[in-house]
Structure formats: C-alpha cells, structure tokens
Amino acid sequence: MLRFAANLTMMFNEWPFLDRFDAAADAGFEAVEYLFPYDFPPDAIAARLERNHLAQALFNLPPGDWAAGERGLAALSGRLKEVQKSVETGLAYAAATGVKRLHLMSGIADRRDAESVEAYRKAVVWSAEKLGRSGVDLLLEPINARNMPGYFLNDFAFAESLIRDLGLPNVKLQFDVYHRQIMQGDVTMALRTLMPIIGYIQIASVPSRHEPHEEELNYPFLFEEIERLRYDGFIGCEYVPRQGTLEGLGWFAPYAAKSAHPRGHWRAAVADGLDPSREGT
Numbered sequence: 001m002l003r004f005a006a007n008l009t010m011m012f013n014e015w016p017f018l019d020r021f022d023a024a025a026d027a028g029f030e031a032v033e034y035l036f037p038y039d040f041p042p043d044a045i046a047a048r049l050e051r052n053h054l055a056q057a058l059f060n061l062p063p064g065d066w067a068a069g070e071r072g073l074a075a076l077s078g079r080l081k082e083v084q085k086s087v088e089t090g091l092a093y094a095a096a097t098g099v100k101r102l103h104l105m106s107g108i109a110d111r112r113d114a115e116s117v118e119a120y121r122k123a124v125v126w127s128a129e130k131l132g133r134s135g136v137d138l139l140l141e142p143i144n145a146r147n148m149p150g151y152f153l154n155d156f157a158f159a160e161s162l163i164r165d166l167g168l169p170n171v172k173l174q175f176d177v178y179h180r181q182i183m184q185g186d187v188t189m190a191l192r193t194l195m196p197i198i199g200y201i202q203i204a205s206v207p208s209r210h211e212p213h214e215e216e217l218n219y220p221f222l223f224e225e226i227e228r229l230r231y232d233g234f235i236g237c238e239y240v241p242r243q244g245t246l247e248g249l250g251w252f253a254p255y256a257a258k259s260a261h262p263r264g265h266w267r268a269a270v271a272d273g274l275d276p277s278r279e280g281t
C-alpha cells in the first residue's frame with residue numbers, strides 16, 4: 001500500500017505554514033515533509049503533527065544562509081563546525097517531531113575539487129554517526145543542475161558509490177524521481193538497482209514539477225514498480241500545484257486516508273463558507 005507525504009513548502013501554500021498541516025490532513029494525507037521547519041519553534045510543529053495525527057516524514061538540516069544563495073554546507077571546506085551545529089539543531093526538531101530521516105544538503109561546490117569531496121565525506125560521516133545515536137537516518141539527495149546550478153551532489157552514481165563505500169547503515173539515498181528523470185532518466189532500472197540503499201522517494205511531473213499524473217513520466221507504472229520492490233516508506237509529493245493544491249489532488253484520491261478525520265471540521269468549515277486558512281474556524 002503506497003503512502004504519501006504532502007510537501008508543505010510547495011503544496012497547500014493557500015494556507016499559512018502551520019495551517020498547512022491541518023489542510024494536508026483534511027485532504028487525506030497521513031504524513032508531511034517540507035524543506036525547513038526552523039522559522040517555527042519545535043513545539044509549534046509538534047502540536048500540529050499531533051492534533052492532525054500526521055507523521056513527519058522528512059525535512060532538511062539547516063542549509064547555511066539560504067537567502068545569500070547557500071544550499072547546504074557539507075561540501076564546503078572549512079565549514080564542518082557549522083554542519084555540526086546544524087545537525088544539533090536538526091536533532092532538536094527531530095526529537096520534537098519524531099522524524100526518522102534528515103536530508104543533508106551538499107552545497108554549491110565543484111565535485112572535481114578533491115577538497116570539496118573530502119569535506120563532503122567528512123561531513124557525511126560525522127553527521128551520520130551523530131544522527132545514528134538518536135535512531136535517525138541521514139539522507140543524501142542528488143539534485144539536478146537546472147533547479148540548483150552548481151550543486152555539488154548532482155549525480156546518482158556518485159551518491160551511490162559514496163553510500164556503498166561508506167557502508168554506514170543509516171546513510172541512505174533520497175531518490176527524487178523528478179531529479180532522476182532530468183539528470184539521468186532510466187527511472188525504473190535505477191529504482192530496481194538502488195532500492196537497497198533508498199531511504200526516501202519523492203515525486204513530481206517532469207519537466208514542470210507539477211502534479212505527478214501530468215507530462216512525460218508514467219507514474220501509475222512507477223507506483224506499481226515501487227510497490228513491487230516493497231518500498232514501505234512515505235512517498236514525498238514535492239511538487240508545485242499547477243492551479244491550486246486541492247484542485248490538483250485528483251491523482252491522489254485513490255490513496256487518500258478514507259477514515260473521517262479526527263478534527264473533522266475543516267471541510268465542514270469550507271462548506272459553510274468560512275475561511276479555512278484562519279485559526280479557529
């Protein structure tokens with residue numbers, strides 16, 4: 001049985017961030033992911049998860065100065081102390097949210113530069129060992145250069161060989177089907193080969209990163225394959241709705257949680273013409 005996590009950075013943007021948890025649960029999601037929780041106190045996030053009976057599937061460790069263009073620090077030589085601090089911060093949020101996997105972004109750096117490769121390796125090993133003591137997996141995600149020019153980890157083969165070479169049980173691959181298709185294609189065969197080291201899967205249409213039933217990939221086929229391969233984690237819906245989150249959830253209807261939601265009033269509020277994005281409706 002496939003289970004999906006709504007990405008609250010890209011989806012449910014019609015609501016303020018904390019209210020997106022409620023909206024996702026009301027739409028039938030059992031889990032959520034997003035890029036970063038750090039603008040909100042851990043307790044505030046935990047309270048939204050709890051009241052909506054949502055699992056926290058994934059988020060990223062702090063990435064450095066995002067506004068200044070940083071996209072992670074792991075491959076930046078001389079920044080290990082900041083990576084270590086970011087892991088401590090991530091762990092505080094992990095303790096509050098119960099998340100069992102955190103994504104370490106590599107940063108903008110040249111993979112042909114031996115110093116960057118060495119810095120990355122060290123950061124991965126240190127972070128994995130630290131997270132492992134709390135039962136948390138460290139995820140590494142290859143990201144395509146169109147979305148993130150200059151990103152260090154832009155190759156699945158490099159990620160695979162590092163993960164296999166390190167042999168650390170809690171270092172796993174974050175397999176975003178969208179990035180894979182753009183970078184290297186051959187999605188089905190890659191899923192088959194890489195499944196033993198995959199810790200998390202994400203989806204979106206290619207090339208536009210919208211709802212998965214659109215454009216060049218055949219997701220019904222891929223979903224069957226993912227089930228056949230016995231992937232039992234959540235599948236993160238990291239896509240930008242084409243025209244509104246709820247309007248675009250037709251593809252998700254067969255997978256939406258069927259039971260009445262414990263808070264249950266959200267759809268009723270919409271039906272009553274109240275503004276569902278406001279607290280207390």
Ligand SMILES: O=C(O)C(=O)CO
Pocket residue numbers: 035060103105141143147176238
């Ligand atoms: O851009 C993405 O795909 C990410 O998940 C960044 O963390």
